[in-house]
Amino acid sequence: MAVGSFSAGLSGLNANSVYLSVIGNNLANINTVGFKSSSVTFQDLVSQTVGGSSGNPMQVGLGVTTGAISPVFSQGAIENTREATNVAIQGNGFFVVRGASGNSYTRAGNFTFNSDGKLVTPDGQFVQGYTTIDPATGQVITTGQPSDISVPPGILRAPVATTQIRTQTNLDSTAAVGATFTTAVQIYDSIGTPHIATILYTKTAANTWSYEVTVPSTEATGTAGTTAGTVRIGAIGTLTFGGNGTMTAPTADVSLSGPTTWSNGATANAITWDIFEGTTASISQFASTSATSSISQNGSAPGMIDNISISADGTIVATFGAGQTVPVAQLALTSFNNPRGLVKLGSSRYGESQAAGIPNVGVAGSGGRGTLIGSALEGSNVDIAQEFTSMILAQRGYQANSKTITVSDELLLDTLNLKR
Secondary structure: OHHHHHHHHHHHHHHHHHHHHHHHHHHHOOOOOOOOOEEEEEEEOOEEEOOOOOOOOOEEEOOEEEEEEEEOOOOOOEEEOOOOOEEEEEOOOEEEEEEOOEEEEEOOOEOEEOOOOEEEOOOOOEEEEEOOEOOOOOOEOOOOOOEEOEOOOOOEEOOEOOOEEEEEEEOOOOOOOOOEEEEEEEEEOOOOOEEEEEEEEEEEEOOEEEEEEEEEOOOEEOOEOOOOOEEEOOOOEEEEEOOOOEEEEOOOOEEEOOOOEEOOOOOOOOEEEOOEEOOEEOEEOOOOOOEEEEEEEOOEOOEEEEEEEEOOOOEEEEEEOOOEEEEEEEEOEEEOOOHHHOEEEEOOEEEOOOOOOOOEEEOOOOOOOOEEEEOEEEOOOOOHHHHHHHHHHHHHHHHHHHHHHHHHHHHHHHHHHOOO
16 A cells, blocks of 8 residues: 555645645746636546445545646736737737747737838737728728738828718708808818818708709819809709608718719719718708708828727727727737647747637627727736645645655555565
8 A cells, every 4th residue: 555655645746746836836926918728727647546345435535636727718807008019908808810830829919010010919920800901891801811011101092082971960940031151171082182072952842852962163173053163063952851851852972973073183083971870861951040060071181191090899990190090900809719729939929729729700799709908908817816825735736645655655665675
């Protein structure tokens, strides 16, 4: 029995030594960005049946082994860094990064731009995201495979021609027939030159208004507008309203063909007047002074990107020109059915494994993935008090098992002395 207790005690020394190693690694990474501490669980080895007359099995255990070393994916503290390219994950998920050996995953969002203007991790891995912009909406298309994100500050961004305008307008129902109201909307042509498009509303009858959209004739050629010195960028149309002040016609958005040509040589751009948001019209006729409360359009002038910010859904918004902003990319986020099955690769990165399951790649705030916090980092989730308590337990466990070996040695020595 004394010989068997040697191996049991030795297994205890080995198991507690592993426990101390894990604790030491946790404490070493107490200030590592995005680090997740690991926990250790033990399990007993097989037991030897020693027989006897008892009705229950008589077994002697043969020691202990390390059952599992698993990362603990609890949330780390969020710290504001004031660095625009830093981003923290609040909740589930991992950033996707690409290197020479393929994709890996990380919680550490301490990203920067490299010399080529690509967003990278400290060890040079390329951060993955969605970079295709829908020309109609100006929003990032988040379908398809993620790719390297490249948003170098200081580059000249090409202009975007206006293809969509929207106004939130009320026309006074008490106005006399023949009354007019105008709304000015700044639009951009294909080379980024701004133009003022004027929407002229004229009351033609009860609950009926005509509209005409024009630009100055010095800036374009085409059909002359009703107002002198203007050119139409669409046909004259009619708006009708019901007795409750809501629009009854048209029932769809209005297409404006644009001028025949722009005087500066820019390509003529067709524009959609977005009158409806879903089924709700943005133009009304109530007994209130005619006024436009909101104007928007999707064009922009050329400009130098001078700053970026990251929103909660991972959209990277670039600021350029006179405070203009535009989405240029969106970070990809992935989740796993069993994140504890991921393989640690070092440099705060994880690799796929069969135990983790298939990566579910998408955007933040959807599919069970967490949201993002820009200009912030997630700190290590190591709990010092817990680690020090675990260290005491591991130390005592090691000492106790060393005593088992010492006593077993003394018993074996006594046995050998029986012959003397």
